[in-house]
Amino acid sequence: MNGRDRAEHAARERLVASLLRELDPPAVREGDTLRLTLPAGVLGVGLATWSPTGHHRLSGDVTLDGRPATHDEVVAAVLETVAGGEPPDHLAALVANSVDRTARYLDAPAHATGDPTRDAEQALRLGHPFHPTPKSAEGLDDADLAAWMPELGASFVLHHLAVRPDLVLAGGAPADPPPAVADRLPAGWTALPVHPFQARVLARDPTLALLEAEGGVRWLGPLGDPVWPTSSVRTVVDTVTGASWKLPLRARLTHFVRTTPPEQARRAVDAAAVVARLGALPPGFGVIADRGFATLDPAVGGERLAADLTVITRAPFPPGRPRVLAALLEDGPRGEEPPLAGEVRAAGDVHAWLRRWLAVSLVPLLQVYGAVGLGFEAHPQNTLVATDADGWPAACWVRDLEGAHVRRDHVPPGLPADSPLVYATEEAWRRLRYHGVVNHLALLVAVLGRHTVGEEALWATVAAVLAEVSDPAARPWAQDLLTSPTLPAKAHLRSWAAGRGEDPVYLDLPNPIRMGP
Structure with a gap:
């Protein structure tokens, strides 16, 4: 074909x-x-x-x-x-x-x-x-795809907007600007990196034009080393330093317009603070933290313009050459088998491979959730796997803390009770099960099962691993996954057709873990 x-x-x-x-x-x-x-x-x-x-x-x-x-x-x-x-x-x-x-x-x-x-x-x-x-990708034409899409190997130079210090809203620890930007930046001002597409959109924004005329903001133009986009399209990585930023795009990708309200940025920074206070994470499990954010103060330019400019600074990729799990589970461009299927088969034992992966992914997710109430949006595009020289899982990394959540009945010390990170307890557990089990683990099991021993056998291995969880903080949640008759899933088709991208419909699926031994 x-x-x-x-x-x-x-x-x-x-x-x-x-x-x-x-x-x-x-x-x-x-x-x-x-x-x-x-x-x-x-x-x-x-x-x-x-x-x-x-x-x-x-x-x-x-x-x-x-x-x-x-x-x-x-x-x-x-x-x-x-x-x-x-x-x-x-x-x-x-x-x-x-x-x-x-x-x-x-x-x-x-x-x-x-x-x-x-x-x-x-x-x-x-x-x-x-x-x-x-x-x-509504709002992006064919030329835009070639210039900016990760699937086409794009790289480009970011634009920068200088903002006077009294007009800035920031949280966490936003990164210092690259030298090429700092040399052009007025003393005390903040430089916001802006995606070239977004710079084109904002060039027509009347509020920003007025602020520029009043001397509150100043376009510095394209500056610095090239960046390349990750699978999310709007997160970019500096080709020289490895610095990473999550940028707004006023374009509809899938069914979301990918701008970033400051509240979402605060959630990411609050989640990073919770992670930092945890100290040592479970062995083999890591978090790529969102370090800080900066934007134009909504009190000055309004909520929409703030969402159009909010920049989240993310930690660089960790060592170990990790790869995004979603790409490893996808068929090749000519219909080749997914990369991970061949790697697991070469490792020699799919059940042992899956056990090692669960030991650095699902089990630590449950340990952190049980200990401090913090859950991660660990779907395949937010999960990175590092393997050793023989193809066995060595580490799991999760990212994009903008989607993290804390359950209200277990708010960790130091986190304000009104933080946007705090969710109702039932909703927090639903989100973790959907992203970590239904979205992430079910796809992994389906792909590996299709190319090796079948899904049912692998779900039995998942059940066995969960039955062995002894950590007192994680065990109740592992038992819930073992015994619950259903698991929650987003109804993407119905939500998309009803225009409910920001408020998705959920449904219950039969729990395949309960079908285990």
């Missing part, structure tokens, strides 16, 4: 898998064919593999009422079924946008740099397995 065919196949796979998970339409399985009764007719899809957690893989052609169906007909049939708040034509256009982008990424020439960390960050071509538009 060429890139277009593979992109359309991936989109259909995501739509059908999401439809089965979220809406459970009447279905009949006949051998390797699944027939779904939808409002548009009976949709027939070939099954390459069936997954107990919904990570099904499709094969062959698709039919509608017994006749061959086009890709657009499949998309329309699914969208008619989900029938959310957005107009169907608009939703179909978003799917087409995502497919166009995906096809371009799949057909692009290889752009390996020799840096395993960067190469993995810039190799995530297909995206979230349960999102209907994982690569849609």
Whole structure:
């Protein structure tokens, strides 16, 4: 298949898998064919593999009422079924946008740099397995993709906005500006790095123009060494120093406009402070901390402009050449097996490999959550794996503390009770289970199971590891995962169709860990 065919196949796979998970339409399985009764007719899809957690893989052609169906007909049939708040034509256009982008990424020439960390960050071509538009990018044209997208190996120079000290809102420990910026910066002023796309957007902002005319802000232009974007698109890494910044983009990627309200930045800084007070973390587990933030004070320019300028300074990547887990679990651009599948097979024992991974990932997540109530948004794109020379897990790193959370019944000392990091207890536990188990672990088990011993056998290993947890802080949460009949999942398709990106619908899935021994 060429890139277009593979992109359309991936989109259909995501739509059908999401439809089965979220809406459970009447279905009949006949051998390797699944027939779904939808409002548009009976949709027939070939099954390459069936997954107990919904990570099904499709094969062959698709039919509608017994006749061959086009890709657009499949998309329309699914969208008619989900029938959310957005107009169907608009939703179909978003799917087409995502497919166009995906096809371009799949057909692009290889752009390996020799840096395993960067190469993995810039190799995530297909995206979230349960999102209907994982690569849609509203507001970015084809030239923008070439200039700024990680999937195309982009690197570029950041713009900088100088802000007078009385107009700055900051928290934590924002980084010092690079020398090339400091040389142009008025004494005492703060330099905000700005993505080139965002600089173009803000060049038309009347409030910022007024502040510039009044002498409160000053554009310094593009300065400093080139940066490269990570898989999130808007987090960038300095090619020389390794410094990292999370930047706002007033563009809709998947179904979020990727700006950063100051409250979200405060959450990241508060989470980093909790981590710092923990002292030693569990062996093999690490956190890439968000060190500080700076922006234009909302009291001066308003909340929207503050969100358009908030810069979060992140610690550099740790040693050990860690790689983002999401890229290791994704098929290659020509349909090759996921990189991690071959590495685990070469290591020799998938059950032993999974045990080691759980020892540095899920078990420490539960230990930290039990000890201080702090949970991490440890989905595959926020999780990095470092392996030893033989391919065995050596360390797990989590990042993006903007998505961290503390449960209200266990606020750690030193954290204000009104911190945006504090969530209702039930919501905090739901978030950890969704991101760490349903989103992260279920994908890992599905991929490794597909290429080795099957998912059920690996879920039995997960259950065995959780049953062995003896840490008194972690054990109650491990027992909950062992015994709960369900686990929470975001209904991405329904949330997307209803325009509820910021307030997603959740659903309950059968707990595969409970299906263990």
